[in-house]
Structures are given as C-alpha cells and as structure tokens.
Amino acid sequence: MDKKSFEILDVTLRDGSHAMSHAFTPQQVRETARGLDAAGVRYFEVSHGDGLGGSSLQYGLSAHDELKLIEIAADECKQAEVSVLLIPGIGVKGDLQNAVKAGAKMVRVATHVTEADVAAQHIALGRELGLKTVGFLMMSHMATTEKIVEQAKLFESYGAEVVYVTDSAGYMLPQDVTERISALKQSIGCEIGFHGHNNLSMAMANTVAAVQAGATFIDGSLRALGAGSGNTQTEVMVAVLERLGYQTGIDLYKIMDAANDVVAPFMPRPQEITGSSLVMGYSGVYSSFLLHTNVAAKRFGVDERDILVELGRMKAVGGQEDLIYDVAQGLAAKN
Amino acid sequence: MSKLKVGIIGSGNIGTDLMYKIERCDSLEMSVMVGIDPDSEGLKRAKDSGYTAISTGIDGLMEQIDLVDVVFDATSAYAHQAHSDLLTAAGKKVIDLTPAAIGPFTVPTVNLTANFASPNVNMVTCGGQATIPIVYAISRIVPVQYAEIVATVASKSAGPGTRANIDEFTHTTARAIEAVGGAEKGKAIIILNPAEPPVIMRDTVNALIKDKDFDQAEVVVSIEKMVKEVQEYVPGYRLRGTPQFDGQRVSVFLEVEGAGDFFPAYSGNLDIMTAAAAKTANEMAKELIAANA
Incomplete structure (x- = not known):
C-alpha cells in the first residue's frame, strides 16, 4: 500500500x-x-x-x-x-x-x-x-x-x-x-x-x-x-x-x-507515564479521571492508586468523575 | 367516593412498578393498565391482578374512560401531548411521568400541594426527583447561583423511552433545578453504566452558593432533614458520606435504592419516579375527596 x-x-x-x-x-x-x-x-x-x-x-x-x-x-x-x-x-x-x-x-x-x-x-x-x-x-x-x-x-x-x-x-x-x-x-x-x-x-x-x-x-x-x-x-x-x-x-x-x-x-506538564496513569492503563480506568484523582487523593489524604484500582473494580465508565470523590471519601473513612 | 380510580398508560417498567405502588395508596384504587403490546409483561400482570388491561393504547382507554379518575402517563415525551389533550378534555387529572413537561413540575418534598389545581402535573425526571430536594435544601438556606446534577443509572434500568429521550431528560431536569430547586441556573448530566451486577442509582449535586459567608452547618442540617423527608416515600434514599464544601461550592453524594416492587432494587431511578408520582396523586386524591364530601 x-x-x-x-x-x-x-x-x-x-x-x-x-x-x-x-x-x-x-x-x-x-x-x-x-x-x-x-x-x-x-x-x-x-x-x-x-x-x-x-x-x-x-x-x-x-x-x-x-x-x-x-x-x-x-x-x-x-x-x-x-x-x-x-x-x-x-x-x-x-x-x-x-x-x-x-x-x-x-x-x-x-x-x-x-x-x-x-x-x-x-x-x-x-x-x-x-x-x-x-x-x-x-x-x-x-x-x-x-x-x-x-x-x-x-x-x-x-x-x-x-x-x-x-x-x-x-x-x-x-x-x-x-x-x-x-x-x-x-x-x-x-x-x-x-x-x-x-x-x-x-x-x-x-x-x-x-x-x-x-x-x-x-x-x-x-x-x-x-x-x-x-x-x-x-x-x-x-x-x-x-x-x-x-x-x-x-x-x-x-x-x-x-x-x-x-x-x-x-503544556502544564509532560505527557509521561506516571504511576497513576500506568494504573489506569493496567486496570482499565477512563483516562480523564487522572487530574480529578490527583485532587481527590490530596483532599482526602489517600493514595491515588487505591482510588483508581477501586474505580476499575467498580467498572466506572466515562463521565463518572463524581465517583472519584465518593470513592476517595470512602477510602479516607476506612483508613 | 372514598378512592380515586387510577389508569396507567404505558405498560413498561415505569407503568408496571407504579401499579404496585398505587395498590398501597390509601386514596387511590388501581383500575386500568393501558399498553400497545398485548403480550407485554405489564398488561399480563395487570390482568392477573384483576384490573382492566387495554392493549389498544389511548384510543382503547378513551372508549372506557369512566373507569378512571386520574391517569398516569408513563409512555414518552413525544406521545404525551396528544394523551394529555384527550384526557384533560374528558375532565381527568393527568400525572405526567415523561419529560414532556407540559404541566407544572412537582417534587413532593418541595411543592407537593402547589399544583393540585392544575389538570396536568409533571414529575420532572428520575434524576430530578433524586436531586432537586437537595438543591432546594441548600437554596432555602442560602442563595444558589448554579446547581448541577449528575445521575448515574444502571443500563438495565434505562428503558427505550429514556434512551430515546436523553436530551429531553437533560433539558427538563435543568429547568426544574431552576424552577423548583431554586437555583438561578441549572444543568443536568446523565450517565448509563452497564456494570454487572447492576449499579445502584447514584446522584451527585454540585452547587455554587452565591454568598461567600454562609453557615455550613446550617446547610448540612437542612440537607439531612430533607433526606429524611424523601425517605418517607423512598426508604432507600441515602447520603453517601457527608456534604463536601470547597469555598462556595458544595457537593452532595447520594444513592437511591429502590423498593424492588417490579424492578430490582438497583433501579432506584424507576422507584423514586413512581413513588413520587404515587405520593403526589394520593395527596391530590385526598384533597379532591375531601372537597367533594
């Protein structure tokens, strides 16, 4: 061709x-x-x-x-x-x-x-x-x-x-x-x-x-x-x-x-593969959750990766950004 | 007259679930189920329960119109106008469960009795019933300049009507966030999630409060009080975590588990719609019965 x-x-x-x-x-x-x-x-x-x-x-x-x-x-x-x-x-x-x-x-x-x-x-x-x-x-x-x-x-x-x-x-x-x-x-x-x-x-x-x-x-x-x-x-x-x-x-x-x-x-940051984006690819999480997960992890003092793994387990779909905060709050309550 | 006779148009998920809720209303009496498919589950169940089952749609109902006093429309926004015109001309009360929104919006915990005089009352949308009480709970304490809701429902609980009417859902919900919830501007988002086992309906309310100075505790108390009021007709309506404040922004996370009357408990979206409609009609019936007594 x-x-x-x-x-x-x-x-x-x-x-x-x-x-x-x-x-x-x-x-x-x-x-x-x-x-x-x-x-x-x-x-x-x-x-x-x-x-x-x-x-x-x-x-x-x-x-x-x-x-x-x-x-x-x-x-x-x-x-x-x-x-x-x-x-x-x-x-x-x-x-x-x-x-x-x-x-x-x-x-x-x-x-x-x-x-x-x-x-x-x-x-x-x-x-x-x-x-x-x-x-x-x-x-x-x-x-x-x-x-x-x-x-x-x-x-x-x-x-x-x-x-x-x-x-x-x-x-x-x-x-x-x-x-x-x-x-x-x-x-x-x-x-x-x-x-x-x-x-x-x-x-x-x-x-x-x-x-x-x-x-x-x-x-x-x-x-x-x-x-x-x-x-x-x-x-x-x-x-x-x-x-x-x-x-x-x-x-x-x-x-x-x-x-x-x-x-x-x-560009605010290089597009490198960070720990969080790697976890997204590994557990099948919607890519645009990345920056929201950064924010939620900081606010609730939990590990970004734990949030992402949980979102993957819950089979979150595109658009469910609110679930990130819900999950982070839940993880913080458990810790 | 001790009870008003009920007709339901639309023998799908919503209509069938509604039938079971009508059976528990003290001022309503289930009478007729109307569909267009004689083999539909809803019509079969209605017949089995001893109600009149009409499979020829609105025309069939109009031929036996004396069997009903109040009619719920659980078809689609596109069909509702024609149904409403025929029924109101015949002097019947119409409760609209489609997003057509011809009549005024009713959310029971906010304006239950406000529209009883109207021949046609609209129940907004499932997302609206789940979230507008919270928008109102905030706006009755502090002015809300913007409120946005996100409703996530299990794919299995979104029937063909909802799917074909997705734009109408967002428009109608946004308008009601303003008109009933009291926000200056409203926006609505709906997401379908196909996960197995199906996910329980989740709703998030994000609101921007107009003032910088407000009492967070007072807002929280108002929200918690509102949740209890909704629980009176939807026991599975719950806060997830606590309301979150970030400057003038407040975020409230909710979950709605249904009563499981016809559809499984995850479909809180169907449940809150039918429960709100049944409650509205039952209270309306009480008032009409008292007025005629």
Whole structure:
C-alpha cells in the first residue's frame, strides 16, 4: 500500500483540554489550529474534553466559551475541517447546532461501548446538518468483540459514516485492536477509526495495528497532549507511518513545528507515564479521571492508586468523575 | 367516593412498578393498565391482578374512560401531548411521568400541594426527583447561583423511552433545578453504566452558593432533614458520606435504592419516579375527596 489510505484526525484541542484543565486560551487555539492546517491535517477536533456542553463542576468549567474557540479554529482553516465531540447525556442537539454555526464540519457522537442507542437522534441530526458524522465507542476494552460489532451496527444504522474503536483507558494491547478492527471490517460497511491512549505505552503500536487491520481514521495529538498519559503522538505517528510506506499527506517538519513550537510551550506538564496513569492503563480506568484523582487523593489524604484500582473494580465508565470523590471519601473513612 | 380510580398508560417498567405502588395508596384504587403490546409483561400482570388491561393504547382507554379518575402517563415525551389533550378534555387529572413537561413540575418534598389545581402535573425526571430536594435544601438556606446534577443509572434500568429521550431528560431536569430547586441556573448530566451486577442509582449535586459567608452547618442540617423527608416515600434514599464544601461550592453524594416492587432494587431511578408520582396523586386524591364530601 503506497498511497494515502487513511485520515489522521488530531485531537490536541479536545482531548488535550483534559490535560489543560479545560483552560485553552483563544491564542493557543488559534496558533495550534493554524499549525495543524498548514501541516496538512485534514480534520482536527475542538471542544471541551468531555465534548460540547462539558463545561461543568463535574468535569471542570471551561475558561473560555468552547463555541468561541471553535469559531477561532474554523477561522484558521484553509483546507482543514473542525470536528466536535458530543456525548449524549452531557451535550444536547442544540449544542451541536450552535457548533455548526461556529464552523464545525464534523461531529463525533460518543457513547459508552454498550450504549450506542442513546445516540440515534444526535447522529441523525449530524447527517441532517450535512456534517461528516462519526460514532465513537468509548471504553471499547470493556466489551467483547461481538458486542462491539453489534453496537457499531447500531451506529451505522443511525447514519454514522465512520465508527471508532476508542481505547479511552489506554488498556488495549495490539492484538486486542487487531481483533476488534478486523471484526468490524468484516461486519460493517462504513469506515472504521481508532483512538488510542498511551497509559501502557501502547498507543503507537495500537495505532499501527489499527491501520494494518483496516482502520481508515486514526487519532493523534501533538506532543501527545491528552487525558491520562495522552494520545498517540501525531507528529511521531506521521513519521512512523511514512516509514511503514504510507503517505499521510502531512508535512513532517510542519507538524513537528506545530507540536514543538506551538503546543510544547503551553503544556502544564509532560505527557509521561506516571504511576497513576500506568494504573489506569493496567486496570482499565477512563483516562480523564487522572487530574480529578490527583485532587481527590490530596483532599482526602489517600493514595491515588487505591482510588483508581477501586474505580476499575467498580467498572466506572466515562463521565463518572463524581465517583472519584465518593470513592476517595470512602477510602479516607476506612483508613 | 372514598378512592380515586387510577389508569396507567404505558405498560413498561415505569407503568408496571407504579401499579404496585398505587395498590398501597390509601386514596387511590388501581383500575386500568393501558399498553400497545398485548403480550407485554405489564398488561399480563395487570390482568392477573384483576384490573382492566387495554392493549389498544389511548384510543382503547378513551372508549372506557369512566373507569378512571386520574391517569398516569408513563409512555414518552413525544406521545404525551396528544394523551394529555384527550384526557384533560374528558375532565381527568393527568400525572405526567415523561419529560414532556407540559404541566407544572412537582417534587413532593418541595411543592407537593402547589399544583393540585392544575389538570396536568409533571414529575420532572428520575434524576430530578433524586436531586432537586437537595438543591432546594441548600437554596432555602442560602442563595444558589448554579446547581448541577449528575445521575448515574444502571443500563438495565434505562428503558427505550429514556434512551430515546436523553436530551429531553437533560433539558427538563435543568429547568426544574431552576424552577423548583431554586437555583438561578441549572444543568443536568446523565450517565448509563452497564456494570454487572447492576449499579445502584447514584446522584451527585454540585452547587455554587452565591454568598461567600454562609453557615455550613446550617446547610448540612437542612440537607439531612430533607433526606429524611424523601425517605418517607423512598426508604432507600441515602447520603453517601457527608456534604463536601470547597469555598462556595458544595457537593452532595447520594444513592437511591429502590423498593424492588417490579424492578430490582438497583433501579432506584424507576422507584423514586413512581413513588413520587404515587405520593403526589394520593395527596391530590385526598384533597379532591375531601372537597367533594
């Protein structure tokens, strides 16, 4: 395979919002968007980390109105298009309509891997609005391959043009990715995507496995800026895929410049694999719980790892950030 | 007239659970269960208990409308308006358990008697019934500028109606946090968790208090008192830990275990909805009966 056969979707300005405690400034968004567009990235995502309407005490209030940020990013696009994330139960259809007015051209409607049926009305709206419409199965490690196929078929039946296998906890190993993507490839007609997290240092290997199994949309973020230990690092992914003989359509130097000259200077901390993010990958905990767990551990004087292991045992799903404080309080009472 | 006769439209989870709660109300008498699937569990159970079971939906009920005085609608937001128009035209009281919210919101511990004169009363949402009492318990002590609730329910306890109406859930709950809870601005989030064994309904209330100076102890006492009042009709309604304060922010963690009438105890979300609706209708019936006596 020597021609471009997939799209790289950059999530720095959405997944990175978790690592930035939802405080991206208009300037940071403008410069990052400009860099991504200039490098040739076709799609990139801008939203609160928990999607449209995510600004809340539960997940963190946005320092700047996400609609303004979407507008700023869209304004920088010469060839790229802005995607937004929408998690039904958090965001609503009106949020998507507003995002489209602000310039969004793509929507990714995300549900927990077993709950695709809450997204029917949002996916239908995405199509109605003429958006590139994607179904995003979060925490895909928590379901069997059969279940993922069943849920992907639901998304496809509602009108999704792409269905994502999303490793929200950074728990999957390459063979898990290969199995799931291959099964989807055989069972659904729409395109397949993969979104990785690096909690076990597997994001790149998983992304390569996804592409080799037939994924045609893959996610990355500059300098890996994202929840937990971050995502597959976009600029590294471009280099790796080029080495493997794929044409990414992205200018390596320009994407490196966006990563190192624009994003790196505003990162609050490096995206290294810390004890806590390692435990997340090991026990399958939603990556955006990381910073909330830091806070809760300090407030209640308990070990972050104990909180995370308990959350894994309780099978917490994405969005249950309140449970972190509940668990920490419970652990403190026991100690 | 010693009891009002009850009809329930919607023979799914909510409707069936409600039937058992109506049986325990001293001023209500279960009469008719209405569904659209003759094989539904709810209709079968109603029939087995000796009630009239109608499988032809609202039209079937309208043909035997004299069998009911008060009708609970446990179908969907999309169907409710048409149901309500027909029933109120026939002079029947309507208790709306969908998030359609045509009539005024009722949360028993906050405004039980406020809407008895209204032909249609709305019960907000399960998340609203679980959390608005707490928002109100805070706002009756200190002004609340913003309140946000997060309801986490077991996937198995969220039926097709809830799933198709997820946006309506967030809109209706947010509006009621303001209108009934007394917050200046409200927001609602719902999360479905498929864990096995299923998780008990959990709710978190996060509120921002308007003043910097307030008596935390007074707020806690108000919350604890409110929890006891809700426990009178939902015994499995409990605080988890103690309310947490961080400057002007207060966070309250709750758990709602159901009575297990039709659905297992984890589905406190169904239980608190049906219990609140039954309590509201029962008190309304008492007042109507007394007025006609």
